[in-house]
Amino acid sequence: MAEKQPPTIVEGATTGDVEDEVPVAKSAEDRKAAAALSSLDTPRDDEAAGGKDVDQEAVKKAMDRLAGTGTANGTSTKKEEENKPVKKVVKVDQADVALLIEELELSKIKATDLLKSHDGKVEEALRAYITPAA
Structure with missing residues (x-):
């Protein structure tokens, strides 16, 4: 060796x-x-x-x-x-999803997830998306 x-x-x-x-x-x-x-x-x-x-x-x-x-x-x-976070079962209105798709130019899946994360409230979802993260 x-x-x-x-x-x-x-x-x-x-x-x-x-x-x-x-x-x-x-x-x-x-x-x-x-x-x-x-x-x-x-x-x-x-x-x-x-x-x-x-x-x-x-x-x-x-x-x-x-x-x-x-x-x-x-x-x-x-x-x-x-x-994994526990996802709540939140029903979202398809008109709200269409509004987010049109105004924020999101995909349908992302718009639905955004609405679900804000309990289906369009105003909160819009404000959360537009407001810059701190």
Whole structure:
């Protein structure tokens, strides 16, 4: 085999800046998953015997976290469902939708959503659309 390289040299690095090539994990789950996967690659002393004992559960959890399936510690987390706002059932008048389409030059879907977000009140929807956001 080749000589042992200094710790500052990364195998496969082609440019001088390693930080550009190695992605940084943004969330705690990503860091845990990256640590689990990198621990699989590190050589251990007991590998000289020939067999690799890989913790299948740890590998599965790490892969699930990286894939973004939302499972953590064997339980399913429903972040997407918790973050979705609950939409109220609001009936809007089609004449009001037509007014918003004509005056604000919106699509039918956007005009309907704007009316629904203001409980079907045309005046409030118009004022909210025209008023600049602070």
